[in-house]
Amino acid sequence: RFSGQIIRGFETNGIGPAETNGTTTEQLGGNYYAALKFDAEFPLGFPEELGIQGGLFYDVGNVWGLQDSDASASSGVVGRSGSLRHVVGFSVLWTTGFGPLRFNFSKALKKEDFDREQSFDLTLQARF
Secondary structure (H helix, E strand, O other): OEOOOOOOOEOOOOOOOEEEOOOOEEEOOEOEEEEEEEEEEEEOOOOHHHOEEEEEEEEEEEEEOOOOHHHHHOOOEEOOOOOOEEEEEEEEEEEEOOEEEEEEEEEEEEOOOOOOEOOEEEEEOOOO
């Protein structure tokens, strides 16, 4: 079952089917996922040797297909069929000696009440 981060703007395992009892929500993941990501990078006006660029992104995606017999029988499960989530954001990309760093600032345009948003994340890409 897939439960990772498929689009920016949400926590890992932050979208898809969830079980809720009114006070707590547990993300359940799903058997299927789809994501489409658009990225554009551009200079920010810093000297080129600093390795700092800007970026804009738009992500759309979903996790669905919960087929666990215990969870699918539960009346507290929401988001079984799923809906597309839409996110826009701005990135600062910095090429360092450790590898490229990416600072993402995002805003969900379309989400569900039970989703877990994340407006900032930092990634480090390792290159071998």
